[in-house]
Amino acid sequence: MLPTPYVRCDYDTVYEPSEDSFLLLDALEEERASLGATFQDKLSIVCELGPGSGIITTFMMQNGIPTKDKSIYLAADISPWALEATRDTAKHNSCNGTYLEPLQSDLASCLKGREVDLLVFNPPYVPAEHVPEAPRMGEDHRMWLDLALLGGEDGMAVTKRLLDQLDNILSKKGVAYILFCARNRPEEVAQRMRHNGKWKVDLIMHRKAGWEVLSVYRFCRDNAI
Amino acid sequence: MKFLTTNFLKCSVKACDTSNDNFPLKYDGAKCSLQQDDSIDFNPEFLLSILDRVDWDAILAVAADLGNESLPRVKPVLVPGQELSEDDQAILRDLHTLLIQTSIVEGQMQCRNCEHIYYIKNGIPNLLLPPHLA
DSSP: OOOOOOOOOOTTTSOOOOHHHHHHHHHHHHHHHHHHHHHTTSOEEEEEESOTTSHHHHHHHHTTSSOTTSEEEEEEESOHHHHHHHHHHHHHTTOTTSOEEEEEOSTTTTBOTTOEEEEEEOOOOBOOSSOOOOOOTTSOTTHHHHHHHBOSGGGOHHHHHHHHHHHHHEEEEEEEEEEEEGGGOHHHHHHHHHHTTSEEEEEEEEEEETTEEEEEEEEEETTOO | OBGGGGGTBOOSOGGGGGSSOSSSOEEOGGGOEEEEOOOSOOOHHHHHHHHHHSOHHHHHHHHHHTTOOOSOSSOOOOOTTSOOOHHHHHHHHHHIIIIIIEEEEEEEEEOTTTOOEEEEETTEEEOOOOTTTO
């Protein structure tokens, strides 16, 4: 088993690595060999959306996912606290020599189309009445944490927005790993994505975590494999 | 923000996606302060893979924005797997210095279509939009 990065952040403002983060790490570890084979020899653009503490991006950098020394890592978060934390976590784990760029952005809306080869997203997936707005300057910092958690209707508001853009984000061979909880009704989401004809969707890993069932799905273009 | 990252950033405004002017962003050379950061080691293979992928015209445009007009007008063609000549090595080293070691620490850039201005602070670009544009 690959080691888990060392993380120490201010958990009043940044999401503390939890079962969902660890499930994504395990899924990426399981996929490591096949990702390495898919992306060998070429430059890979890796993008994590909502990196929070930065544990997942750091894990990918440490373990050369998808490729060692041929990947650049973009970490896009709406929260400035998360971006600082991501930078710090990479540093604490001696990843200074790897290309990491924190970007303050709403999902991938600032990225040039179809450039991302590996996308990872642990979204705000908790069902809630609505997705909170970003706190303004001077408002309580802890409000940033709600943004990391609350996902609106079915907990799917943010993930759905991302899935709608996926075709425009992923490169031709691009792969996305997205985390769901059971209340997101991921099998229905997967079916919908498959039915629009473009996507191959596979359940990579699932796990019971307390009273939640978490799962990681892989999305890629139907003609990519 | 490393120079190379400019090759992947467009304007966040959705309506600009139908324009050809939303990439690359236009960097304000007078307001950008640059820093050299040597924490990433020179790796010719990495540079070759970058060279293979980048949009060279966008590299030229941003370099010119920042006052560097010395790049070749056409993307250098180097074949991976072959022995690199000393000239090739020199090209890759120069690109390493520019694309990876040069960072914009503070500064601003603008969409050439909608003219919205984005800022870079403490090395981190902010590409969020105000509510009326989002």
